[in-house]
Amino acid sequence: MSTVETPGTGYVGQAMKRKEDPRMITGGARYVDDIALPGMLYAEIVRSPEAHATITSIDASAARERPGVVAVFTGEDLADDFPGPMAAVWHPPGVEMNTPPLWPLSRSQVKHVGEAVAVVVADGRYAAADAVEDVVVDYEPRPVVVDPEKALQEGSPLVWDEFGTNRTHEWTVSGGDIEAALAEADVTVEQRFVNHRTAGAPIEPRGAIGELRGDSLTLYSSTQIPHIARFVLSGVLGVSEDKLRVIAPEVGGGFGTKLQVYPEEALVLALAKRLGRPVKWTESRSENMTTTHHGRDQVNYVTLGAKRDGTLTGLKVRTVADLGAYQMLLTTFIPTLGFPVMGGAYKIPAIDITIEGVFTNKFCTDAIRGAGRPEATYWIELTVDKLARELGMDPIDLRRKNFIPREEFPYDTPLGITYDSGDYHGTLDKLLERFDVDAFRREQAELGGRGVYRGVGFSTYVEVCGLAPSRAVGPKGVGLHAAYWESAMVRVHPTGSATVFTGASPHGQGHDTSFAQIAADRLGVDPQNVDVIHGDTDQGPWGWGTYGSRALAVGGEAVARAAEKVQEKAKRICAALLEAAPEDIEMADGKFQVRGSPDKSMTMADIAGAAHIPPQELPTDIEPGLEETAFFDPENFVYPFGAHACVVDVDAETGKVSVVRYVAVDDCGPAINPKLIDGQIQGGVVHAIGQALYEQVVYDSEGQLVTGTFVDYALPTAAELPGIETDRTETPSPVNSLGVKGVGEAGTIGATPAVTAAVLDALRPLGVEWLEMPLTPRRVWEALKEARGRGAGPPPTEQGQEVSEHGGGGAGSGPTGPEEAGAS
């Protein structure tokens, strides 16, 4: 741990207004589609309308004749442009993995709707779009499978004949004696969960521009991972990394969907190389829904055992994960990413996990905000609720009984994982200070008497983030062929202002501000004079990007360490000029001074001036300049946690669910900027409310995407939401010197079980015992109708009428679609 000082200035911890906002509120931010390069052409992609087919012919002659069209290419035309396929980076040791090659343009067959089969390049957006209509592709359809469990059955159509199975792989992890643990349980509960397929749906769709200048390529891309993109694309294109620059300009949200290297990124580079002109591709929303990776889509079979007094004994889970037709960057890994926290915040002596991956004729799943942990949190929290009912215990009491106590951290789980720090009672206590359960129950009973069905649900989650120890997750560890350190370079200019270069490339998180705060305290400068540069592989050191709630815990720590190195050098310069020993120089009130002698001091501007234009008195053994680089590879993940309460009303006539209150108490360690933390939690919680109540990617039984636009895929809007109440506790992590944990995904991880449990609590008096996401009006209404048919619950005040979920209800209504499809 460093002995470097951060005194006086104290920018860390302040709810500073964001430095990036002035450009964003005035229209001055520059996203990929805002960039126009001289001579730029526009690409549009011809996509498959078939979910599974052989391509028998492609006739592009009419398209080539259209005015404005420069070129049309098929997969075969570009076969030599791509020496390598797109990358999938998880290859766990000892696990056999069926991985088909994914080429930027399909070669002779398609495996999902929307697969790219040709590309049109024209001198304008509209000309390119027109010409796409003139490319005639003949397909010979093949049998389709969309349900992952049916895909595993004997006789199912195969997505890939060559593997002889739709199973991609099976991965297991266990600790403790699960059979003995379940045998000694007095009570076991079992439940099948379906965590349905969702879309990340950033409001900015993807976009990419390829440019060739001399023999160097540049890619402008709406990506979370410019450095990884360069690493992967250099292999796909067969160019050396020094000849490929990747720039992520302003990125309009990612939510994991832009933690990917996509075929279109390779395509625009190949086109720029071939045509010698810049080529832009801008994704439409319908393309975004179709061929930007989806998330979730798991079926989980959960068994949880406990003693009669509520003590948990063992947890067994089998997961079937629908991975879609191909494997992209982290497709196969995402279901496994949740494993460290599958036991939740609880002491469970034996845990046994099996995960099977499955091919279907759908687009790939991969990371969406939370990526494996929301799924795990959903089933562990709802299973604990179910166990509480089985035992006749209050679900809060059951949680408290099994919480890992504060004094047992760092805590080793049976799965060989170490939770860094935690105080689960602390967040729950604070939640219950803000949310009076007894008062709620009185209100609930009173409202119930008037036919208003109100319910509450709780979630006490723990999540794992801050990717993280490279050796533990690397090729010989969990099996990722990547590493997860982060870098920063801090440069102080001759006048004392500074620039921070970070490898973590943001897309809304506010790195410009939080990283400036961290550096400013250590440099003794105002954060307004610290610029943060990111998202350009030609500027600053290599970095792994922003995802998995890692930017602060890994990248922010790298900034702190680089700034501390600068501070050390500044002290040496100061000491030489003030004729003192370096160890006698201290920072006070943002200045460097001889300890206890405020009259003998220098500002960072004084020191930076001397560093760049060395005076005679400065010894020659001090190198000129004032910039330092740090790489930080943490020794462990970090484990944020929290306690959430959700209150909903259910309309018993229509099945419509309304969230009326949401309270979130989260702990991500000491706050760098509380404003940004609250914003992340609010947005994260609403993302989860979206999954729980409104959003679902639906394919029909033929593999056709039913939810291809924002008309059918219902994002939450302001109109159906309450404000999100937030509060915090601060339990430092020992993993980094800042003590911080990630917060970008916590809300999304914690909230789906709270919302679902609240709906179940509201519906219980009406005779509905079990219901799952998405809790659309139709689903709830059908469950109510079924309960009434059984004669359960009180009668409605008037007969329910046929309810259409479609149209007229804004985002309050979910998609209409064949729910037999997919994992539903």
Add this chain to the structure above:
Amino acid sequence: MSATVHVGVSVNGERRESDVEPRLLLVHYLRDVLGLTGTTVGCDTTNCGACTVHLDGAAVKSCTVLAVQADGAEVTTIEGLASGSELHPLQEAFWEHHGLQCGYCTPGMIMAAADLLERNSNPSEEEVRHALDGNLCRCTGYHNIVEAVMAAAGREVPA
């Protein structure tokens, strides 16, 4: 390629004359012809509201208006909202209340909110939420957006 049509539009107080395809969308006219890229595109079904601008003083989704329909009209975009270097109260409030994260929906959100405050200078929280239901944001959960609009209207912000 179709024949072009002449349009004359006052954009942010400046008269602009162009020959455009009749099918050109107003948002593409603003972005690709005039280079005003502050107005963004987030969907193709008029759901997201990222492209919201003011057409003769009223908020419209510029992906659903043809450039030729704006002929002779006055258009205000996010670039024209501030008065010189003085930010519009909504811009100030979005900044102060952290009403944006990735910033992509922000121009449309601010233009929609400005339209609301023109019509109703003293909206309730419910009125703000209802007025913004045609504008999608994936980052903020709307909490701070609503707070910012209330603050810009001089109302006490919700807890």
